[in-house]
Amino acid sequence: MQRVILAGGFGKMGLAIQEKLAATPDIEIVGIVSGHAHASALPVFTNLADVNVAADVWLDVTTPATVAENAKFALAQGMDVVIGTSGIAEADLAELTTLATTHERHVLVVPNFALSAVLLMQFAQQAAKYFPDAEILEIHHPGKLDAPSGTAKTTASLIAAARTATAQAPVTDLAARGDLIEGIPVHAMRLPGFVAEEEVVFSGIGESLRIKQTSFSRESFMNGVVLAVQNVVTVSGLAVGLDKVL
Numbered sequence: 001m002q003r004v005i006l007a008g009g010f011g012k013m014g015l016a017i018q019e020k021l022a023a024t025p026d027i028e029i030v031g032i033v034s035g036h037a038h039a040s041a042l043p044v045f046t047n048l049a050d051v052n053v054a055a056d057v058w059l060d061v062t063t064p065a066t067v068a069e070n071a072k073f074a075l076a077q078g079m080d081v082v083i084g085t086s087g088i089a090e091a092d093l094a095e096l097t098t099l100a101t102t103h104e105r106h107v108l109v110v111p112n113f114a115l116s117a118v119l120l121m122q123f124a125q126q127a128a129k130y131f132p133d134a135e136i137l138e139i140h141h142p143g144k145l146d147a148p149s150g151t152a153k154t155t156a157s158l159i160a161a162a163r164t165a166t167a168q169a170p171v172t173d174l175a176a177r178g179d180l181i182e183g184i185p186v187h188a189m190r191l192p193g194f195v196a197e198e199e200v201v202f203s204g205i206g207e208s209l210r211i212k213q214t215s216f217s218r219e220s221f222m223n224g225v226v227l228a229v230q231n232v233v234t235v236s237g238l239a240v241g242l243d244k245v246l
Contacts, residue, residue: 086150
């Protein structure tokens with residue numbers, strides 16, 4: 001039985017995770033960390049210093065402002081860590097990489113738990129070999145704290161690394177070109193009614209290729225959450241992306 005402490009357990013994502021893990025054999029939530037007190041059949045901790053239950057995995061779906069300190073605490077307590085929060089600073093990722101090695105633990109950072117998003121990134125890598133010119137559009141709900149999303153940034157980096165030809169230099173002196181990530185324009189929209197959506201548009205002479213994924217509900221993330229928790233122990237040090245455990 002894998003014992004899990006869930007940080008951020010009472011947000012929309014956290015509540016969905018509670019329901020999914022409660023129905024998953026061999027995984028048990030033994031405690032929840034939240035910024036506020038909540039009525040629950042499980043122990044709820046509002047301060048890290050108060051956490052007094054042992055666990056195998058710390059699953060964190062809080063915010064970029066808190067996730068790094070949470071992960072440091074978990075590693076020091078001998079837990080593996082799954083992070084489902086995007087927008088983490090590079091300096092924090094570097095520190096967590098070092099700490100994972102020091103504590104001989106495993107950290108998996110998952111910008112997107114949706115399997116369709118993982119496949120989109122893999123397909124985009126393949127397409128980038130033949131269509132170096134690309135732009136990314138991502139749409140999320142208004143409550144998402146970072147923009148562009150971690151998924152879009154990761155997709156841009158993967159496309160840039162996979163290119164085998166030089167892309168046409170994007171026009172950067174116009175106001176509506178989005179955030180330029182490794183030479184790839186990324187456009188972020190925040191609209192009510194959306195959960196998560198990403199589209200990569202590739203273009204060549206006389207043709208275009210569009211790759212798109214849509215998460216209609218947070219249920220789309222749940223199988224990825226289970227996979228991450230079950231397999232985080234297989235990664236070496238710190239790894240980024242659900243594909244590392246597929």
